[in-house]
Amino acid sequence: AQNVTWRVTSTYPSKSHVGASFNAMAEELSRLTDGGFVLQLNLDGSLGFKGADNFEIVADNVVEIAETGAVDLTGYEQIFGVVGLPFVAPSNDDVLRMMDIVTPEFAAAFEKHDQIMIGWGSFPAVGIFGKHEISSVDDFAGVKIRTYDSFSASAFSDVGASPVQLAWSDVVSSLSSGVIDAVLTSSFGGAAIKAWDLGITDFSEIGYSTPITLLHVSKEAFDDLSPEYQNALLKAGDVYTQTNWKESLAAIDGFKASFREHGIAIHDKPNDDLKARFTEISETAASEWIKAVGPTGAELFQAIKEK
Amino acid sequence: MAFVIWPPVQSFYMENDMAIIQRLVRHLCTICMIGATTAITTLVLLILTEILLRSVFDSSLLVTEEFAGYLVSGAIILALAPTFHDGAMIRLTLLSDCLSENHRKVLELCMTLIALFVVLFWARYILRAALKLFDRGVTSPGVFAFPLWIPEGVTLFGLVSLAVVIFAHGLNLIWPKASVNTNEGAIDYGD
Amino acid sequence: MEIEIAIVLLAIFIGALALGLWAFVTLFVIAILMMVLGGDFSLEKAGILAAKVSVRASRSWELSAIPLFLLMGEMLFRADLSKRLFEGLAPIFRHFPGGLLHVNVAGCTTFAAVSGSSAATTATIGRISVPELLGRGYDRRLVLGSLAGSGSFGLLIPPSIAMIVYGVIADVSIVRLFAAGLIPGLVLAMMYSSYIALRGRGTKLDSKPENLSALLGLIPILVLVFVVLGSIYGGIASPTEAASVGVAGACMLILIERRMSWELLRSSLVAATRLTCVMGAVVISASVMSAAAGMVGIPQALANWVVGMSLSATMLLIAIAVFYIFLGLFLDGISIMVVSLPLIMPIVIASGIDPIWFGVFLVLMIELGLMTPPVGFNLFIIQSISGATIGEIARATVPFFLIMLSAVVLFTIFPQIVLWLPEKIF
Ligand code: NA
Numbered sequence: 001a002q003n004v005t006w007r008v009t010s011t012y013p014s015k016s017h018v019g020a021s022f023n024a025m026a027e028e029l030s031r032l033t034d035g036g037f038v039l040q041l042n043l044d045g046s047l048g049f050k051g052a053d054n055f056e057i058v059a060d061n062v063v064e065i066a067e068t069g070a071v072d073l074t075g076y077e078q079i080f081g082v083v084g085l086p087f088v089a090p091s092n093d094d095v096l097r098m099m100d101i102v103t104p105e106f107a108a109a110f111e112k113h114d115q116i117m118i119g120w121g122s123f124p125a126v127g128i129f130g131k132h133e134i135s136s137v138d139d140f141a142g143v144k145i146r147t148y149d150s151f152s153a154s155a156f157s158d159v160g161a162s163p164v165q166l167a168w169s170d171v172v173s174s175l176s177s178g179v180i181d182a183v184l185t186s187s188f189g190g191a192a193i194k195a196w197d198l199g200i201t202d203f204s205e206i207g208y209s210t211p212i213t214l215l216h217v218s219k220e221a222f223d224d225l226s227p228e229y230q231n232a233l234l235k236a237g238d239v240y241t242q243t244n245w246k247e248s249l250a251a252i253d254g255f256k257a258s259f260r261e262h263g264i265a266i267h268d269k270p271n272d273d274l275k276a277r278f279t280e281i282s283e284t285a286a287s288e289w290i291k292a293v294g295p296t297g298a299e300l301f302q303a304i305k306e307k
Numbered sequence: 308m309a310f311v312i313w314p315p316v317q318s319f320y321m322e323n324d325m326a327i328i329q330r331l332v333r334h335l336c337t338i339c340m341i342g343a344t345t346a347i348t349t350l351v352l353l354i355l356t357e358i359l360l361r362s363v364f365d366s367s368l369l370v371t372e373e374f375a376g377y378l379v380s381g382a383i384i385l386a387l388a389p390t391f392h393d394g395a396m397i398r399l400t401l402l403s404d405c406l407s408e409n410h411r412k413v414l415e416l417c418m419t420l421i422a423l424f425v426v427l428f429w430a431r432y433i434l435r436a437a438l439k440l441f442d443r444g445v446t447s448p449g450v451f452a453f454p455l456w457i458p459e460g461v462t463l464f465g466l467v468s469l470a471v472v473i474f475a476h477g478l479n480l481i482w483p484k485a486s487v488n489t490n491e492g493a494i495d496y497g498d
Numbered sequence: 499m500e501i502e503i504a505i506v507l508l509a510i511f512i513g514a515l516a517l518g519l520w521a522f523v524t525l526f527v528i529a530i531l532m533m534v535l536g537g538d539f540s541l542e543k544a545g546i547l548a549a550k551v552s553v554r555a556s557r558s559w560e561l562s563a564i565p566l567f568l569l570m571g572e573m574l575f576r577a578d579l580s581k582r583l584f585e586g587l588a589p590i591f592r593h594f595p596g597g598l599l600h601v602n603v604a605g606c607t608t609f610a611a612v613s614g615s616s617a618a619t620t621a622t623i624g625r626i627s628v629p630e631l632l633g634r635g636y637d638r639r640l641v642l643g644s645l646a647g648s649g650s651f652g653l654l655i656p657p658s659i660a661m662i663v664y665g666v667i668a669d670v671s672i673v674r675l676f677a678a679g680l681i682p683g684l685v686l687a688m689m690y691s692s693y694i695a696l697r698g699r700g701t702k703l704d705s706k707p708e709n710l711s712a713l714l715g716l717i718p719i720l721v722l723v724f725v726v727l728g729s730i731y732g733g734i735a736s737p738t739e740a741a742s743v744g745v746a747g748a749c750m751l752i753l754i755e756r757r758m759s760w761e762l763l764r765s766s767l768v769a770a771t772r773l774t775c776v777m778g779a780v781v782i783s784a785s786v787m788s789a790a791a792g793m794v795g796i797p798q799a800l801a802n803w804v805v806g807m808s809l810s811a812t813m814l815l816i817a818i819a820v821f822y823i824f825l826g827l828f829l830d831g832i833s834i835m836v837v838s839l840p841l842i843m844p845i846v847i848a849s850g851i852d853p854i855w856f857g858v859f860l861v862l863m864i865e866l867g868l869m870t871p872p873v874g875f876n877l878f879i880i881q882s883i884s885g886a887t888i889g890e891i892a893r894a895t896v897p898f899f900l901i902m903l904s905a906v907v908l909f910t911i912f913p914q915i916v917l918w919l920p921e922k923i924f
């Protein structure tokens with residue numbers, strides 16, 4: 001059998017469900033190939049690449065596998081933006097159904113750029129870490145909230161908050177000094193910055209979005225593999241996807257327990273007014289996104305809504 | 308050794324050519340330095356605007372981090388040529404200080420060649436990246452979809468300018484006479 | 499990578515630098531050779547990687563504070579405000595052994611509370627203090643060495659970029675880390691000051707008749723410090739943004755003093771841009787080299803070797819210290835940390851070492867790397883500020899390197915120096 005070592009790059013922490021999933025994937029790959037196919041994991045951004053960089057270095061086969069946030073890739077193909085649309089998949093079941101629908105489209109988009117999509121992952125849904133409960137439109141008034149993309153910026157300015165853009169490395173000191181009042185992030189992000197140490201008292205789950213990451217490999221490197229190894233890789237990719245989903249769900253409970261333990265109240269009941277506004281926001285954002293993508297986008301969005 | 312053999316060949320015309328090259332280099336450095344200082348000035352104004360918008364108008368430019376990145380990158384890369392020209396780049400001189408004038412020149416010529424080669428190599432792959440970004444119409448994923456070939460093109464311009472300056476530095480070593488008048492009509496872009 | 503290739507690369511690295519190849523070119527060459535000789539990379543792939551990493555590294559938000567703090571320093575210098583600061587401080591400090599040399603330490607300690615980066619701290623304070631101190635006839639070695647030593651407080655005293663990176667990877671509270679760095683920073687500042695006082699005994703400088711009106715010269719800079727610190731801790735600006743507040747504040751001061759001119763603005767901008775470029779060129783090529791080292795797995799291999807020795811807690815700390823100091827000779831400390839932490843952290847936890855304490859320990863290791871040649875950013879910055887050679891600066895830095903190393907020993911014997919404040923606050 002061949003002896004193959006592939007490099008993996010990801011900016012996400014090795015000490016997270018992402019690290020666990022990559023380990024499971026590497027083990028499966030090694031098991032299927034009798035130790036012939038090895039993954040060298042470079043997580044935590046240790047190779048110096050960020051976000052969209054992954055797209056090109058994998059296309060050029062400098063690194064064989066990368067895990068990249070879907071929304072980071074919209075500069076290459078707008079279609080990836082669909083998973084970042086506000087309130088497009090409010091529950092976990094919605095996320096699974098959405099991924100079933102979009103995966104063929106994403107795979108095709110990667111194919112155009114000499115890459116193959118072999119799996120996907122997610123982070124626990126984003127919510128608002130703030131200094132009071134947010135469950136009605138009025139709760140948003142004047143809140144300086146750190147958002148992370150154009151969709152979230154316009155969504156939260158629509159309900160009367162003041163979206164602010166800040167580097168992630170500035171979030172910790174900005175929350176504790178009061179430059180911002182709140183931050184929109186996954187419960188993973190809130191736990192990573194230890195939100196309770198920064199004056200955060202409330203976590204409002206509003207079903208805004210679930211961050212999706214995509215696992216993509218270089219087509220050139222893939223074609224160099226024997227058919228047997230290609231199959232093993234695809235199977236290991238499935239193991240990644242399944243482990244990631246399972247571990248991500250398990251992590252949510254852990255995060256929530258530690259929020260409660262540190263005195264952060266968790267709210268998950270936005271009132272009907274707010275829900276209605278969110279639906280409007282979702283439609284507006286989707287129509288803008290469809291304008292950028294074209295008819296495929298309209299079909300895709302329709303399919304996700306009707307699932 | 309090149310500079311030992313070549314000086315006698317030096318003609319009136321060659322000196323003239325060299326003067327043109329040196330003038331070109333000075334103009335190029337001025338252009339680069341103006342670009343770099345403009346980038347820094349814009350960076351100050353950009354961040355001050357963001358602070359003002361946030362604290363007084365409850366608002367945000369939403370692109371400050373991204374554009375600050377382009378600006379600081381542009382400033383560094385554009386300033387490479389003039390900074391190299393001024394001899395300000397970090398290097399160790401403990402060994403070359405002990406050498407005789409002629410040996411030092413040979414060494415300097417070798418170092419210059421290596422530097423020229425490295426910068427051209429670097430520029431070649433920036434060019435490749437810029438062309439790809441341009442062909443595919445890639446934009447930043449941010450709030451404002453900014454065409455990414457623009458900052459990549461600025462990087463390319465900065466590196467090519469640096470290569471020109473390094474090349475001229477090498478020529479100067481071979482025909483030292485040409486450098487006699489470098490200060491005459493020099494464009495002062497700082498001290 | 500085979501050990502023979504590693505040794506050849508090391509020889510080329512040191513040889514090229516010694517022969518006077520520009521540092522940024524050397525780092526670039528080594529990065530490419532490392533990938534092509536030590537890895538399985540074609541020249542083309544190495545080129546693609548270098549292009550990508552260099553562009554990414556140059557576009558960093560954290561880097562953007564550096565030109566702005568430098569601009570602030572240049573403007574203060576050119577408007578003679580920094581000279582007046584020293585004239586104001588002279589009557590106060592002339593009674594202390596070591597005199598105005600303490601300004602390097604005190605200035606860096608204060609500035610470290612504003613900036614999260616050691617490079618910005620060294621460059622800004624150095625630009626203001628080095629010409630003044632050398633002009634006043636202070637011992638060159640103490641001037642350069644104390645700046646290299648205390649410039650690195652930028653990472654130890656909060657805010658700190660290194661602590662943010664560590665906190666996220668090691669899953670440790672960043673604010674607790676910030677709190678943990680404060681007292682060690684002050685202890686180290688006192689150790690530096692004591693050394694300066696010891697060495698500076700009997701220096702009869704600044705013995706001009708005291709002019710108390712010179713004290714008024716302190717006011718503008720004190721106001722500026724207050725404004726910049728206030729903007730951060732008052733919730734107006736993030737630490738990175740505070741640099742532009744500093745520039746705006748300096749402009750206001752100079753306008754009030756009626757010293758503003760186009761010439762001052764232009765020459766400050768050019769000087770700040772040039773120094774940014776000198777540092778930026780090395781920062782960019784150093785990140786290409788770090789990426790290359792990560793690609794071929796050098797730090798990972800060494801870290802695995804350390805992890806595999808199954809040492810006691812104390813021996814483990816010594817091994818980690820040797821690992822960081824050795825790699826810190828050539829690589830940037832934050833990059834080493836990012837690559838090695840996922841391997842080292844589990845065994846550190848298993849040995850019962852407190853992760854907050856270990857964070858401070860790591861930051862000190864990174865700071866030591868900033869002071870050692872051939873690749874030491876504080877040395878590079880001081881070279882461009884003072885025009886001294888790297889060799890001279892490195893020799894001047896030795897005592898301060900040793901003091902920091904002994905501080906590490908002190909904090910290991912008395913971990914409460916590190917842990918008391920974070921435990922007290924939370
Ligand atoms: Na600091």
Ligand code: NA
Pocket residue numbers: 826827828829866867868869870871872873874875
């Ligand atoms: Na070093």
